[in-house]
Amino acid sequence: MRAFVLTAPGEAEVREVPVPVAGPGEVVVGVERVGVCGTDVEFFTGEMAYLHQGHAAYPMRLGHEWAGTVLAVGEGVPATWLGRRVTGDTMLGDGRCRRCLRGRQHVCENRQEVGIRGGRPGALAERLAVPVSSLHVLPGKVDATLGALVEPGGNALRAVRAAAVGPGDRVLVMGPGTIGLLVAMFARAEGAEVHLLGVTAGSLEFASALGFEHVWTEETLPELPFDAVVDAANAPHLPALAVELVEPGGRVVYIGLAGSPSVVDTRSLVLKDVAAVGVLSASPELGDTIAAYAGGLVDPRPLVAATVGLGEIGAVLAGRRSEGAGRGPKIHVDPAR
Numbered sequence: 080m081r082a083f084v085l086t087a088p089g090e091a092e093v094r095e096v097p098v099p100v101a102g103p104g105e106v107v108v109g110v111e112r113v114g115v116c117g118t119d120v121e122f123f124t125g126e127m128a129y130l131h132q133g134h135a136a137y138p139m140r141l142g143h144e145w146a147g148t149v150l151a152v153g154e155g156v157p158a159t160w161l162g163r164r165v166t167g168d169t170m171l172g173d174g175r176c177r178r179c180l181r182g183r184q185h186v187c188e189n190r191q192e193v194g195i196r197g198g199r200p201g202a203l204a205e206r207l208a209v210p211v212s213s214l215h216v217l218p219g220k221v222d223a224t225l226g227a228l229v230e231p232g233g234n235a236l237r238a239v240r241a242a243a244v245g246p247g248d249r250v251l252v253m254g255p256g257t258i259g260l261l262v263a264m265f266a267r268a269e270g271a272e273v274h275l276l277g278v279t280a281g282s283l284e285f286a287s288a289l290g291f292e293h294v295w296t297e298e299t300l301p302e303l304p305f306d307a308v309v310d311a312a313n314a315p316h317l318p319a320l321a322v323e324l325v326e327p328g329g330r331v332v333y334i335g336l337a338g339s340p341s342v343v344d345t346r347s348l349v350l351k352d353v354a355a356v357g358v359l360s361a362s363p364e365l366g367d368t369i370a371a372y373a374g375g376l377v378d379p380r381p382l383v384a385a386t387v388g389l390g391e392i393g394a395v396l397a398g399r400r401s402e403g404a405g406r407g408p409k410i411h412v413d414p415a416r
């Protein structure tokens with residue numbers, strides 16, 4: 080089968096690789112759609128921290144936002160899984176340690192992450208082997224495009240739940256990329272008044288086109304009481320700005336990662352009585368994200384600018400825009416193309 084293989088920083092190719100076999104407790108999925116995200120770009124550039132911590136090494140098979148159909152089952156997996164449309168948890172805890180046993184397998188020290196960590200091949204291929212325990216079934220209303228948006232959506236939903244906003248609340252979302260826009264969509268669905276902070280005119284115009292009327296730059300941001308601030312950007316000064324902007328008694332949520340450390344003065348957290356939360360991974364909210372998409376509460380499909388084939392991923396990771404692409408921040412891959 081064909082798979083996208085990253086061989087060194089800036090070097091990648093589509094290769095013929097052995098078709099995966101479903102091991103005990105695993106399934107093999109025919110991959111229908113895969114999202115390319117910022118983490119994949121960091122692996123392409125070589126900046127990703129896991130490369131330097133020994134959690135990942137080239138050659139790598141990327142892809143962790145995916146949807147597909149179960150084509151084969153391994154030992155111990157009921158045949159009823161065959162033909163089911165699914166997505167899966169990126170995080171694969173060892174299932175044995177204290178964190179896993181307490182429901183926090185997404186931060187298991189020994190975890191693999193599909194297409195990211197521990198040598199577990201990702202979904203940018205025609206087929207993918209994953210543990211059946213990591214699967215989530217997709218209802219008919221969740222098509223392949225939505226299915227491949229469940230993982231980023233779950234991250235965003237966790238951020239919104241950490242921000243604890245609802246009707247009557249005002250939330251500021253920093254960074255109108257895929258995660259920021261998904262946060263904005265879930266916060267809007269919760270009934271909050273959503274404001275977005277961005278840098279480029281194009282990204283702010285796109286946010287406006289999605290129906291978000293309060294879009295600002297740091298220069299134009301009005302002085303308003305924000306009950307929560309979500310940092311979904313990658314600028315090192317924003318974590319401190321979030322604490323500065325949030326209302327006393329409010330919440331700041333950190334889901335973006337900067338390339339260098341950010342300083343936050345904890346005295347501000349104390350004196351403003353602010354709760355600060357970090358979010359890694361979608362795992363605990365994958366099911367609710369699927370339900371939100373299936374119910375039409377949130378429809379993130381406009382975020383997808385283009386759907387390309389395996390052969391075009393290298394160009395996407397290098398930052399080149401596909402011909403005819405829309406304005407959205409997300410590129411999807413259909414391995415059958």
Ligand SMILES: [Zn+2]
Nearest residue numbers: 173176179187
């Ligand atoms: Zn564990």
